[in-house]
Amino acid sequence: MIGFDEACRRVVAIAAPLGAERIALDLAWNRVLAAPVIARRSAPETAVSAMDGYAVREADLAAGPTRLRLVGTSFAGSPHGGPQLEAGACVRIFTGAPMPAGADRVVVQEVVQREGEAVMFAERPSPARHVRAAGSDFAAGEALLKTGTRLTPQALVAVAAADLDTVEVFVRPRVAVLSTGDELVEPGQAANPPGTIPESVSFGVAALARAWGGEVVCRQRLRDDLPSLVRAAGLALDTADVIVVTGGASVGERDFSKAMFQELGLRLEFEKVAIKPGKPVWVGRVGARIVVGLPGNPSAAMVTARLFLAPILAGLGGARPEEALAWRAAALASPLGACGDRDCFHRGRSTFDGVRSVGNQDSSAQKDLAMADLLIRGRPAARPLAAGELVEVLVF
Known part of the structure; x- marks a missing residue:
């Protein structure tokens, strides 16, 4: 078993970009640039009006109240601003x-x-001239966005304004999510037979993978039968860059999550991390593929997916994996209990007066998990903390 910080270092080390491709701008949201965005044109290309009004010569207004001849109109999209202004003339102009x-x-x-x-x-x-000078936003040939920039909605505006309809981005990692457990059935089917429960974890893990730039190519529920698990593992390795296995990560007789990959060449980066919840989490590789084993309990699975899967997907997709581990300080809005000998990750929520842990911190909790929007880190052997004290938090 290794500590949390060491596990993070090992995850960061294996999360290298997969390659690059050129895609249409319509498909580029949330992708990461593999090359800088260079403007093909200036913005604006020529001086334009910033208001609706009248274009004039400053010299014609110097003497005070005056009457000018209207000699033309300039609309947005016009090839030019109308006739050249001579003394005593003006042009109707629009923004x-x-x-x-x-x-x-x-x-x-x-x-x-x-x-x-x-x-x-x-x-x-007024002193304001209400003119946007040519190139006042950006100039042709200027680098607007650098390599490694994630294309947010705001960034897409700049790319389009640069007169680009395609961008070069890093390839998205393909993700397969395999949930294991004889007790699991599809949501909506748990009433029969008795003893079954709805499989819930794969839906959250798949959504988290998409949020961090992954392309989910498979989400499959599997029985605890080792031969069929091995076959499913082989198929997943053929189609995905990252395979996430939920459940079967402990030491029970039917805990096969590592065994299903062993004859396929699994090499472990780590197994078991000194954290709560999620101690059984593991990460390994089969050739160039990365395999992440998450606990079966829903809260534990989502916490460990956020801590380890998110930086892996960020790095494979061209971002800095450390960006997925950007802890910040925040003040507690309510007291926080002590930790034992492991790093504790409390599911928490931002409030108007700080951050507070949600009610049920059990690793199997699902109702209160839905209320959590951040993780609160408690260091090993940390003392109880009072409201107002600072803690480390991570967006969940």
Whole structure:
């Protein structure tokens, strides 16, 4: 058995990117850039108006109230801003429209009066010029996003604005989720036969895998029969980069999660970690594939998936795996009990006055698990903590 920090170091060490591919921008949300985004055009390409109003020459307003001739209109999308402005002329202009040659400011429409083909500027306009200069957002050839950036909705706006319809991203890791246990049946089928329970863990693990950039290619429920488990393991190794096995990680007579991979060449990175919940968790490799063994109890499975599966998927998908282990300090909103001789990971929740643990901390709990949005770390042999004291928390 190894400590939590050492287990994290070993996970980070094996989570290297799988490769790169070019994909359409429509498919790029939550992917990680494998190459920087370089702008193909400037934004804006030419000076444009930031307001609806009238494009004028500053010199024509210097003498105070004045009347200017209206000589054209500039709309957004126009190839140019209309005729070049000469002394005593102005152009009607709209937000995003190109500035006419010779104009150096926009006067907002609210402070002028239109009189047929003339416009009356009765007062001195504000100092604001309401002009977006060419390239004021970014210039052609500028690197807008660097390699390793995760493409959030905001980042996708910048990519599209750079006039790119494809991006080079790291390949998503393919994930197979195998749940084991004779007692498990599909949700909706647990009323018969007696003694069965709905299989719930694989749904949470698959969703967590997708959230951290994985592509779930298989989610399968298996009986505790070693020959059939070995066959399923072989098929999963053929189709997935990461295989997650839930259940069968302890030392019972039907705990086959490691055995099902042993004749296929399993090499363990670690088995058993000094944590609570989730002590039986293990990680190994079969060739280039990574296998993660999670406990069968729902809370324990989700905690260990967040702690170990998330950084593996982040790293394989091109992000820094350490980003999935970004602990921060937060103040307790209620007291927290002492830990024993292992790292404790309390399921917790953010509140307006800090963070607090959810009610039921049993490794099999499912109702209160649904209320948790963070993990609270308790160090080995940590004393009880009072409300207001700082703790380490991780987004769950």
